[in-house]
Amino acid sequence: MIRILLIGNGAREHVMAETVKRSAHDTALFSCMKSNNPGIAFLSNDVLTTSYDDREKIGQFARENKIDFAIIGPEDPLNNGIVDFLKNEGIPSVGPTKSLARLETSKAFTRNLLEKYDIPGNPQFRTFTSLDGIEEFIAPLDGIVVKPDGLTGGKGVMVQGDHFQTKDEAIEHCKKILEKYPSVMVEEKFEGEEFSLQCLCDGITVVATPPVQDHKRRFVGDKGPNTGGMGSYSLEDHSLPFLKKEDVAEGLAITQMVAQAIHQETGEYYKGVMYGGFIVTRDGVRLLEYNARFGDPEAMNILPLLKTDFVDICRAIIDGTLKDLNIEFEKKATVCKYIVPGGYGLPADHPDAGSTSSKIEVSDTEGVKVYYSSVDKREDGLYMTSSRAIGIVGIADTLDSAEEMAEGAIASIKGPIDHRPDIGTKSLIDKRIQHMKEIRG
Ligand SMILES: Nc1ncnc2c1ncn2[C@@H]1O[C@H](COP(=O)(O)OP(=O)(O)O)[C@@H](O)[C@H]1O
Ligand SMILES: [Mg+2]
Numbered sequence: 001m002i003r004i005l006l007i008g009n010g011a012r013e014h015v016m017a018e019t020v021k022r023s024a025h026d027t028a029l030f031s032c033m034k035s036n037n038p039g040i041a042f043l044s045n046d047v048l049t050t051s052y053d054d055r056e057k058i059g060q061f062a063r064e065n066k067i068d069f070a071i072i073g074p075e076d077p078l079n080n081g082i083v084d085f086l087k088n089e090g091i092p093s094v095g096p097t098k099s100l101a102r103l104e105t106s107k108a109f110t111r112n113l114l115e116k117y118d119i120p121g122n123p124q125f126r127t128f129t130s131l132d133g134i135e136e137f138i139a140p141l142d143g144i145v146v147k148p149d150g151l152t153g154g155k156g157v158m159v160q161g162d163h164f165q166t167k168d169e170a171i172e173h174c175k176k177i178l179e180k181y182p183s184v185m186v187e188e189k190f191e192g193e194e195f196s197l198q199c200l201c202d203g204i205t206v207v208a209t210p211p212v213q214d215h216k217r218r219f220v221g222d223k224g225p226n227t228g229g230m231g232s233y234s235l236e237d238h239s240l241p242f243l244k245k246e247d248v249a250e251g252l253a254i255t256q257m258v259a260q261a262i263h264q265e266t267g268e269y270y271k272g273v274m275y276g277g278f279i280v281t282r283d284g285v286r287l288l289e290y291n292a293r294f295g296d297p298e299a300m301n302i303l304p305l306l307k308t309d310f311v312d313i314c315r316a317i318i319d320g321t322l323k324d325l326n327i328e329f330e331k332k333a334t335v336c337k338y339i340v341p342g343g344y345g346l347p348a349d350h351p352d353a354g355s356t357s358s359k360i361e362v363s364d365t366e367g368v369k370v371y372y373s374s375v376d377k378r379e380d381g382l383y384m385t386s387s388r389a390i391g392i393v394g395i396a397d398t399l400d401s402a403e404e405m406a407e408g409a410i411a412s413i414k415g416p417i418d419h420r421p422d423i424g425t426k427s428l429i430d431k432r433i434q435h436m437k438e439i440r441g
Contacts, residue, residue, distance in 0.1 A: 008073025009033035011371035011391040012296035023311035039372035052077040104292035117261035121287035123188035143189025192281040203269025205322040210238040227345040231337040231423035242436035250285040335424035360415030368409040369393040
């Protein structure tokens with residue numbers, strides 16, 4: 001019996017729990033959640049509901065259940081050193097230590113690492129701890145992006161053209177960021193199409209999973225404010241319609257160099273997921289950022305396709321034997337769409353912002369996966385709370401069928417839900433292809 005501790009309570013962790021339970025090994029799953037996810041609870045032998053910083057309770061829960069290893073889903077506990085804590089308790093983790101998680105938690109750390117080890121992919125960039133020199137630095141740049149140096153839940157980055165227009169406004173944003181964060185990163189804006197490449201890493205070997213494209217904007221046609229992610233798709237050929245074959249290979253090559261560099265820099269082996277947020281530009285692949293964990297929604301695209309035993313992969317990451325495993329994914333297309341309450345993601349002053357919990361009815365649709373996020377199971381049924389409620393995933397031989405399956409399942413859900421009907425559709429994909437054509441010239 002392999003006894004596994006899973007930390008996290010979102011749809012990403014729901015699909016992780018499901019993938020653990022698909023293992024051929026005899027497993028017992030113990031889940032630590034900050035609020036109850038009925039999907040994860042259903043798959044778990046026992047559940048601890050507490051803050052991820054509650055070391056005492058987590059330590060006790062792990063000891064009582066004789067945990068063999070832990071899997072960490074979200075970035076916050078990584079940033080707060082949960083892996084270091086568990087290591088002290090004698091429990092290894094799939095997930096980096098606090099120091100290695102700087103790959104996600106400090107954008108300056110990552111940019112400097114690439115620069116120091118001569119790894120391609122950086123924009124022109126500089127970090128500032130005061131406004132001194134910002135004006136001079138941005139003067140020659142065509143487009144500017146301003147980023148707080150810390151975790152922002154995907155809501156802190158300001159992009160010229162999207163969030164502000166002029167250089168004066170850029171400096172204003174820097175000023176505001178410096179009031180809250182110790183430093184601000186200012187960088188050159190890239191033009192291109194983005195993709196997520198979630199790689200598995202044991203500290204030496206890096207293995208890519210199929211690339212995925214996420215949709216951050218709240219509304220159809222990539223309009224409205226940024227969200228945690230409204231949905232995502234992947235293709236049966238494990239590429240994306242606007243990518244060249246070498247683009248994915250370039251993202252993987254950068255990540256392999258980063259794995260080596262971070263070991264040289266810290267003396268520690270990075271064990272977990274290195275998720276590169278890349279952008280393909282006219283001049284090739286560039287790095288936007290790394291995340292130190294699977295994406296939410298992107299985990300829901302790739303984990304259901306995994307043919308290799310996930311528990312074997314976790315053990316290989318911990319033991320440093322990933323090179324001995326042949327990691328395979330089904331050649332299928334996936335479309336994930338989040339259903340959300342209507343008020344989700346809107347600014348507080350918007351008339352429709354916020355939402356009270358409302359009841360929904362979800363019926364089973366054959367072949368469609370349902371992953372719970374912010375939902376509450378009460379005696380009289382399932383309720384949405386205020387955030388992304390359920391990830392609906394269609395899986396099929398082609399993108400069109402996967403998209404239709406997801407839409408079919410969403411149409412059968414009863415309740416005041418919203419979602420993005422355009423994710424995974426031909427018209428949106430054609431826009432991406434056209435955009436990339438224009439960029440490549
Ligand atoms: N240098 C850049 N050029 C163009 N767009 C960028 C750049 N950096 C970030 N962005 C845009 O901002 C989004 C968020 O930035 P990212 O670095 O991924 O931070 P986070 O996910 O922590 O908010 C990206 O998905 C991308 O759309
Ligand atoms: Mg990002």
